[in-house]
Amino acid sequence: MIGVLIVASIRLYREGLAFFLHNCAGITVVGTARDRCDVIVQLAAVHPAVVLVDLATDDSDAIVRDIIRLAPALPIVALGISDREQDVMTCIEAGVAGFVSREGTRDDLANAIESAARGDLQCTPQLAGRLLRRVASLASRQPAVPAESRLTGREWEIVRLIEQNFSNKEIATRLGIEVATVKNHVHNLLDKLHMRKRAEVVRWLMRLGDSSAAVAPTSRR
C-alpha cells in the first residue's frame, strides 16, 4: 500500500483528491496538508511514501524544496503542471519524480503515484525526447573531467612505474601485489585514459609536461 500525503491549498482539490485516491487499489491517503507549515508537520507525522503536490498551492516551489531538503528520497508527484516544456523541465529539475496535468484522469494520477513510488518516471515519448535533449545540452556545458583526475592513487603509482619501463612482474614486486592485480590496474587505467598500449601512457605523461608530482594525487586509492 502506497501512503500518499496530499498537499493542496484548495479544499475542493484537497478533499476531492483524498476521496478520489481512497478508492484506488494499492493507494492510501495518509494525510493532507494545505500549506508549507502543514507539510513540514505532516511529513514528520505520517511518513508518506509519496507526496502529491498541487502546483496551484501557494509557495508550491518552496514546498517542493522543503520536502527534498527534509526527505531527499521521498518521491514527489506534481499535479496541475502545464504542458509547456519549460514548466515540465523546471519541475523535473526541482526534483519532482512524476507529474499529472489538470487534464489528466484519476487513472493517470494513480499511475503517476505508483510509478513514483517504484522510482520510475512515467512520461510520454515526446517528453522522453525532451529530457534526452536536455541532458545532452547540460552535458555539453560541463567541463570535461581531466583524464588524470580519473585515476586512483594506486593507478598513478603504476603509471609512474610504466613510465620507468617496468614490466608487470617488476611492478608487482615493487608494490608487493600479485601480477594479476597489476594487470587489472593496467587494464583499468588504460580504459580510463582511452588508450590501448603502455607506450601511449608514456607519451601522455610527456605531454603533461612530466609534472607528475603536481598532477598525481597521492591520497586516492
Added chain:
Amino acid sequence: MVIAAASLHTHAEIVVKVIRVVVGDVPRILREILEGALKLHPDIEFLHTDNDHLSRAAAAFGADAAIVAEAAARNTGLHRTVLADHPDLKMFVVTDEGRAAHMLELRRTPVVEVSPTGLVDAIRTAVLGPHGSPARGSHQ
C-alpha cells in the same frame, strides 16, 4: 389450522426532487472530483458538456444548477450568457486558482472554500432553499 395474517401497509410516498447539474468545461481532474462527489447523491444528476453548448444543454437537461470554470467566466463571461438564457439557474463558478480575485466580483454571498460535500450541500441549498423548498433568484 391455518392462521392467516394480514397487515395494513401504509405507502407514504416521498417525492424527492431530483437536482440536475450541468457542468461546463472544467479541468478534467476537477470534473472527475465533482463527478465523484455528485454521484454519491442519488437525488443529483450530473451532465458534462462543453462550454459552447452549455446553455442549450441546460435547457435540454432541465438543469437546476450549472458549474463553470472561473477562467471561462473571466474570459468569456460564460456565466452571464447562461444566466441570461436561464435566469432561474443556480450558477456555481469554481476555480483551481485559489488566488483568483475574480471570485469576489461574482459573489452576492461571501465566497467560501468548500469541500466536495460542501459543494453538494451548497447546490442543494441553492436549488431547494434552506428548508428544502426551491429557492428563486439567488446564485452563489
